[in-house]
Amino acid sequence: MSIYDFSAQTLDGKPAPLSERQGQVVLIVNTASKCGFTPQYSGLEALYRKYKDRGFVVLGFPCNQFGAQEPGNAEEIASFCSLTYDVDFPMMAKIDVNGPQTHPLYAYLKHAKKGLLGSEGIKWNFTKFLVDRTGEVKARFAPTDTPQSLAGAIEALL
Structure with a gap:
């Protein structure tokens, strides 16, 4: 298995099969608009702009599971990211990264690269997974x- 076996939806509701990312280095991040780490959007965008011509992409996955720090709907999230941080990297639809409704991609990511002490759970917003050009975490x-x-x-x- 690899990330290419999964699909997501873009923030505007379009299908986004990760197989479209074959051959790219991918940074997958669960994001939130009202978090102490939210200013990381600037750094993520800077990485995207610096490396995108070399086959790098950031994929943002909004999540409201940590302190309800992503309460907005898709339109509000898109507007916030664009107006506040000039985000140009792809943003996906809001998902769960933990619990019974965990998005299948995140179930895979958490199992492939465990956190501290072997924990699979995502602890907070802006946890990042780096994936190579073959889809391996x-x-x-x-x-x-x-x-x-x-x-x-x-x-x-x-």
């Missing part, structure tokens, strides 16, 4: 890991 980064701190790991896969 190579690394998991905590919310406290800034986007800038991932540059070396991204460059190693490009």
Whole structure:
């Protein structure tokens, strides 16, 4: 299995099969608009702009499971990301990353790269998964890991 076996929906409701990302290095991030880590949108966008021409993409997955910090609907999320952080990387529809309604992609990611002490659960917004060009999950980064701190790991896969 790889991330290519999964599909998501874009923020505007269109199908987004991850198989379309074959050959790219992908950073998958659960996001929120009203979180202390929300300013990471700027860093994520900077990474996207710096490396996109080399086959890199960031995929944002809004999630409202942590402190209800992503209460908006798709239109509100899109507007916030665009107007506040000039986000141009692909944003997906809001999903659950934990619990009985966990999106299948996140069930796979959490199992492929466990967190601290072997935990699979996502602890907070802006947990990041780095995937290589073959669809294999190579690394998991905590919310406290800034986007800038991932540059070396991204460059190693490009």
